[in-house]
Amino acid sequence: MPPLILSTSRADFSLLRELHYAFIDQSGPLSGTLMLRMSDNAYLLDNDTPYGIAQSTGLAVMKVSDMLHKFRPSLLVILGDRFETLAAATAAHLMGIPIAHLHGGEVSLGSKDDKMRRAITQLATYHFVASETSAFRVSEQLNRSWWDTIEACHGHGRDIFKVGAIGLDLCKSVQDIKVPHPFILVSVPEGEGLPEILDAITSMPFRVDYISLGPNADAGRKTLAAWATHDKLEPRDYLAYLKAADVAVGSSSSFLIEAHALGTVAINVGDRQKGREANPSVINVPVDVDAIRHAIVKALDGEYDAYLEMASPFGLGDAAERTAKICARLVSSPHDAAVLD
Numbered sequence: 001m002p003p004l005i006l007s008t009s010r011a012d013f014s015l016l017r018e019l020h021y022a023f024i025d026q027s028g029p030l031s032g033t034l035m036l037r038m039s040d041n042a043y044l045l046d047n048d049t050p051y052g053i054a055q056s057t058g059l060a061v062m063k064v065s066d067m068l069h070k071f072r073p074s075l076l077v078i079l080g081d082r083f084e085t086l087a088a089a090t091a092a093h094l095m096g097i098p099i100a101h102l103h104g105g106e107v108s109l110g111s112k113d114d115k116m117r118r119a120i121t122q123l124a125t126y127h128f129v130a131s132e133t134s135a136f137r138v139s140e141q142l143n144r145s146w147w148d149t150i151e152a153c154h155g156h157g158r159d160i161f162k163v164g165a166i167g168l169d170l171c172k173s174v175q176d177i178k179v180p181h182p183f184i185l186v187s188v189p190e191g192e193g194l195p196e197i198l199d200a201i202t203s204m205p206f207r208v209d210y211i212s213l214g215p216n217a218d219a220g221r222k223t224l225a226a227w228a229t230h231d232k233l234e235p236r237d238y239l240a241y242l243k244a245a246d247v248a249v250g251s252s253s254s255f256l257i258e259a260h261a262l263g264t265v266a267i268n269v270g271d272r273q274k275g276r277e278a279n280p281s282v283i284n285v286p287v288d289v290d291a292i293r294h295a296i297v298k299a300l301d302g303e304y305d306a307y308l309e310m311a312s313p314f315g316l317g318d319a320a321e322r323t324a325k326i327c328a329r330l331v332s333s334p335h336d337a338a339v340l341d
Contacts, residue, residue: 002032003100003331004073006064008084011189011253013037014235015102015166016079022324029331030324034071038063038084053083060087068095074331079103079166081117089123098125100327102166105134105141110271111190126330127157128323130165130257131313133277163322164315167254171261172317174239182300184210185245185264187252193269193287197249200292208296211241247299249292256282260312265304267295279314281307 005020007013020035043060045052064087068076076092078085079102092099101124108114121127121141129135132153138160139149152160184201188194194212201210214228233241242248243262248255251273255266260279268278270287283304285291298304 001072001074002034003030003075003077003327004068004071005033005035005077006067006088007035007037008060008078008080008088009038009082010232011082012079012085014170014239016077017235018166018169019077019102019320019323022320023327025321026324026328029328034073036067043084043087057083057087060084061091064088064091065095068092068097073097075100075327077102077327078120081106081108081113081120083112083116086116086120089120093123098330099123100126100128100323100330102128102323103130103134105129105131105137106277107137107275108272109274110192111273125159126327127160128163128319128326129160130163130315130319131277132162133313135160135162161323161326163326164317164319165257166319166323167258168261168312168314168317169320170235170239171243171258174243174262175236177240177244179241179244180209182206182208182246183244184208184296185241185248186210186212186250187248187255188212188250188269189252190272192251192272193292194250196287196289197269197292200289200296201249203289204293204296213238247296249296257312257314260308261317263308265299265308267292267299277313279307279312280310 005016007016016035020033023030023033043056043063045056068091075098077100078088089099101120104117104121104127106117118141121138127138129138135152136149139152151157186197188197198212201208212229213233214231239258242254242259242264245264248259248264248266249269251268251270255268256273256276256278259266260281266282268282268284269292281304283295285295
């Protein structure tokens with residue numbers, strides 16, 4: 001049976017859709033690759049407490065198990081670190097289905113996602129990472145030898161492949177849109193610092209236009225949704241707003257990776273992404289109104305623009321194609337220890 005690419009939330013959909021296109025282009029062993037998207041309604045309970053999220057995780061395992069039993073894929077492809085992704089990895093592992101995991105080896109010490117990402121790494125069969133640092137971490141987490149670690153970091157691992165970030169692939173075709181300036185994009189998926197960010201923006205000594213996006217499907221999402229000007233945006237519209245913004249403020253993963261490629265300075269607020277590798281144009285500030293406002297003013301004055309000229313650690317924007325080529329070889333020869341990137 002062909003591979004199955006599974007999108008478990010809005011956070012990974014556009015990235016995995018780009019990968020699906022690359023799988024289709026490969027044809028051969030990847031012919032007929034399916035991409036499915038889990039609907040929130042299929043597993044997400046109305047209870048948005050930690051207890052409710054834990055129950056939703058169990059329900060997601062059941063739903064993914066049904067899906068895998070129906071399609072019996074040769075490979076399950078998943079991305080990221082959310083509880084839905086962990087549920088998918090758990091189901092596939094217990095059913096003996098090989099797992100290709102994207103974006104392992106990253107760190108976000110201020111979020112529950114960090115330990116879930118590590119757990120998914122342990123369950124996964126193949127690891128497609130975004131940077132050399134991530135390759136090192138995955139190899140370390142899997143207790144690999146020194147030589148295996150060196151090979152993984154240089155893109156020649158047997159099951160750890162340094163391919164770059166698919167988000168940079170998407171940045172190549174983002175449309176220009178018109179927005180009032182100065183314009184700020186606010187995205188705080190788990191809510192930390194959102195009141196302070198909005199306070200900093202609205203107390204600026206001059207008018208600033210902004211949009212604030214709704215939260216992820218996490219605990220406390222109902223309360224956080226009340227602060228949003230937009231519940232969600234289509235992926236292409238989101239990247240267009242990110243490109244158009246004079247500065248992006250919040251704690252979205254896209255601010256750490258894609259914003260740089262789109263020429264936008266990002267202000268990362270709080271500890272959600274603590275310890276995570278980021279582009280040089282990401283400015284870290286605490287959850288403090290004055291600190292946030294000061295960083296916004298400096299960004300609008302162009303004081304951080306020089307960082308946008310620095311190289312990204314996340315590749316050249318060809319991660320989807322590289323991942324597809326490797327998966328084609330893995331599906332053809334799953335036990336071939338000589339598969340190299």
